[in-house]
Amino acid sequence: MLSAELFCANCGAANQSQDTYCFACHQPLQHTTTTTTTTTPAQTTHLLRQRYQLLERLGQGGMGSVYKAEDIELGNRPVAIKELSQKGLNQQESQEAEESFKHEALLLAGLMHPNLPRIYENFSEAGRWYLVMDFIEGETLEDYLARRGGQLPWSEIYEICIQLCSVLQYLHTRPTPIVFRDLKPLNVMLTPNRQVYLIDFGIARLFKPGQAHDTIAFGSPGYAAPEQYGKAQTRPNADIYSLGAMLHQMLSGIDPATNPFAFSKIPGIPASLQALLDKMLDMNAGQRIAYVEMVQEQLRRINTQNSSLLSPSIQTPAPTIKRPAPTPAPASNRASSRSVIYPPAPLPTPSTPPQAAPVSPVSTPIYIPGASKQPSVIYPPAPAPVSIPQLPVDTSYRGKLICHYQGHMGVVTSIAWSPDSKQIASAGYDKTVQIWDIKDGQLRALYAGNQANKKTRCIEAVVWSPNGKLLACVSNDGIVQVWDSQSLQTKTTYKLHKTGVHALVWSPDGSALASASDDKLSIWNPTNGTTILEREATYRQIQTVSWSSDNSYLAIGYQEPTIEIIRISLKDKLQQLETIYTGNKSGVTSIAWSPDGKYIASGGSDKTVQVWEFATRKHISTYAGHSGAIYALSWSPDSQSIVSSSADGKIQIWDPSNGKTLFTHPSANPTIYALSWSPDGKDIASAAHSSVIVWEAPDTP
Incomplete structure (x- = not known):
């Protein structure tokens, strides 16, 4: 497959091969003909790096060619090799092309996603640059x-x-x-x-951020x-x-x-x-x-x-356009399709919330925090009745759906149970924290303290204090808000993180909050915002943090396959590195300390959850029942089971002692970004995009 594009020498825009002028900058396009030069592309019989046997050229574009090859050192594994072409470029253009090629290599090297090809290496040979990546059959x-x-x-x-x-x-x-x-x-x-x-x-x-425009x-x-x-x-x-x-x-x-x-x-x-x-x-x-x-x-x-x-x-x-007419379909097909060309009745735009009928104010007010210490009180209308869909049931499902909350207008990123297991606080891309009852799915209060900040994109995490009196949430801009769960008045605003905060956790005794950004862990007083301890990231980007139940240890997960344990004393402001170990083969995405304090579970982008015994540092089990990166995990209050979710959309409950699956949620879920076991152990809440489902935790052997 050869590219039909012609790249503009003035602005770089890709034009059609037959174009005379660039559609973007309107400058004349330079049409060149293919000639033989001394720097010909690699021949398909060539062995690159004494390892990669080129088989055929798959395509050619503005930056070079792509070849199918075999890696003879790894059982003739098929790979794709991208070759940088410098044909027809002057010295400056050649240097820019080389920098762009290296830029692509560095970008891909740090990425891992099911819809991206993996990169294996990049190298230069005979004056040319090569990038080796997955060969994609298709x-x-x-x-x-x-x-x-x-x-x-x-x-x-x-x-x-x-x-x-x-x-x-x-x-x-x-x-x-x-x-x-x-x-x-x-x-x-x-x-x-x-x-x-x-x-x-x-x-x-x-x-x-802050850069005015693109380079080109x-x-x-x-x-x-x-x-x-x-x-x-x-x-x-x-x-x-x-x-x-x-x-x-x-x-x-x-x-x-x-x-x-x-x-x-x-x-x-x-x-x-x-x-x-x-x-x-x-x-x-x-x-x-x-x-x-x-x-x-x-x-x-x-x-x-x-x-x-x-x-x-x-x-x-x-619609009618000027192009060759398609081949007529068989008469039977044309007749059957004629019945569906009538325009459907307009449907409401998904982003427009339904308007509730006027009702009397509910007993709990909504506070919209502003500059004043005594913000105006706004009573929310009672939400329209929420229909609870029946989940598909199989013979292994012994629980039931408790509540389906659909009050958010964007993806839900975090959920937190109240200590009494009666309410849930959920937050996400609509920049609100909503508190609602699991009994009837009714909204009780809404905190919108982050909506006034134009830099806020979403709420990354929300956590409830152990005594249930305070809530804390952090937005992507690194600002943490602490507020009263009843009056919703903001108590403290913590702004000392220079980059986005990825993790927020309350100490078990309720005296401190730990917030982690890319490069720093901060432990601070939630009542006055004073910093108690700070620790620079030891490795690349902190992603998740979990506090031990006895208040003595913090487990820190990094973007690379490393977990760090620090021993802390909030009273004496002491911190000591206790141990470092690795279990996951790639970045750690979530950590959860068992409620009894004996075990640590870590989920990673390698699609596994690793379980360790803290006292002995002994590896207990590996759970490999997911087919996507782990997004969330939570222990049962008795420390006997773990519920986890991943990019595959599945929710699994499993035995941490042996890694065996105990229960698979029977519904066909979209991606689950957050889930949590209730403090009383009876229910599990899972966030599926803009809604939260609460379901009865099934009995497991």
């Missing part, structure tokens, strides 16, 4: 679309978009966000089992957001524009490169889907959907609410 989405006539059924579109949302979310939420900037069908690979891979990071860039404009016509060719710095939602262009193309069959920045309405699709497209493709980056998690959540809602309209057997009619 075809590009561009080729697949062409083979399918330009349009796809909704079932395939939905699966492709959900996977792309997942990988974009991963990139955008790195410590330094990564903007892909060239999302298009040519850079998406599909395997035979419909696994999606995002490829070609040649122009991806790190988003640097890059993008592909039709898919690149308008701001990529202006004077502003490209932000993560530029990728959302590109995803919207691809979604429009798959639904309509119209190639956006034929008329960049012009997207017609698509007849026959649900109004909610058209509304989502409009938000994704807004020319004004400030008005466009800001976070890909919101796109993913709305796609899930649209898919659920419009299953009959978006049936795989129903083809969305494309």
Whole structure:
């Protein structure tokens, strides 16, 4: 497969090969013909690094060629090798191309996600640079679309978009966000089992807060957001524009490169889907959907609410455009499809909350903290009755659904039980903390102390004090708020973290809070915000923290496969490194100390949970029942079981003594970002995107 793109020498934009002028900067394009030079690409019979046997050239683009090869040192394992081409470049351009190539290698080397190819090494040989990565068996989405006539059924579109949302979310939420900037069908690979891979990071860039604009404009016509060719710095939602262009193309069959920045309405699709497209493709980056998690959540809602309209057997009619007419379908097919071309009744936009009928104020007020110490009181309307769906039941399920809370307007990132197990505080991307009863799912109070800060993107964590009197939450900008659980008045604001805080935990005696950012662990007094202890990160980026039940130890998990244990004395302000050990093969994503203080469980991006005995440092078990990175785990109060969730969407309960699965939640869950066992041991709460489900903990042997 050879690229049909022509890159502008002035701005770097990718144009069609037949274009004369650049669509972005309007400068003349330089058409070159292929000639033989002294620096010819590697021949397919060549052995690179005395290890990689080149087999065939898979493609050629503006930055070089990609080859299929075999790694003869590892049983002829297939790999893909990207070669940097410097043909036709002057010295300065050659240096810039080399820096870009190294930039891609460094970006990929630090990433690990199911929808990204793994990188094995990069090297130079005979004056050329090479990047060795996973060989992906399949075809590009561009080729697949062409083979399918330009349009796809909704079932395939939905699966492709959900996977792309997942990988974009991963990139955008790195410590330094990564903007892909060239999302298009040519850079998406599909395997035979419909696994999606995002490829070609040649122009991806790190988003640097405070930087005014990008160094150079890059993008592909039709898919690149308008701001990529202006004077502003490209932000993560530029990728959302590109995803919207691809979604429009798959639904309509119209190639956006034929008329960049012009997207017609698509007849026959649900109004909610058209509304989502409009938000994704807004020319004004400030008005466009800001976070890909919101796109993913709305796609899930649209898919659920419009299953009959978006049936795989129903083809969305494309608007009239100037292109060759498709091959007529058999008469029987045309007749059957005619019944579905009537426009569906408009559906409410998912982002618009239902309006509750006027009711009398509830007994518990909502406080919206502001500059005043005595904020105004706002009584919330009683939420509309929430219908509780029946989860699929199999013979192993002996519990029942207790409550389904749907009050959030964004992804739920954290949940915390009240000490009496009667209420839950949940928080997420709508920048609120909502307190509600598990008995009836009714909202009792809403804390919005983070909404006034424009830098706040979401609430990363919420924790309840051991005595139930205080709550603390931390936002992505590193600001921690401590407030009264009854009056909701802010007690303390802690602002000493310079980067985003990833973990927040209360000491078991309630006297201190521990908050961890990328490079620092802080232990401080929640009543006055004074720092008790500080500790610089020993390794790369702190990701999770857990406090032992006796108040004496903190377990710290890092972005690399390392857990650090420190012994602390809050009274004497002492801290001492106790021990370091590794168990997971990659970064530690979550840590939980058993309630009896005997064991530590650590989940990682290697898809396993490791269990250790603290006193002896002995490894007890490995749980390998998940097929995705571990997102959350929680011990049962009696320390006999662990519940965990991962990127595979499954919730598993298992025995920490031997790693054997005791129970698998029977429902088909989306990704579970947070879960927690109730203090009384009766129930488990799990956050599935914008809702929280509370279900009875099943009896386990």
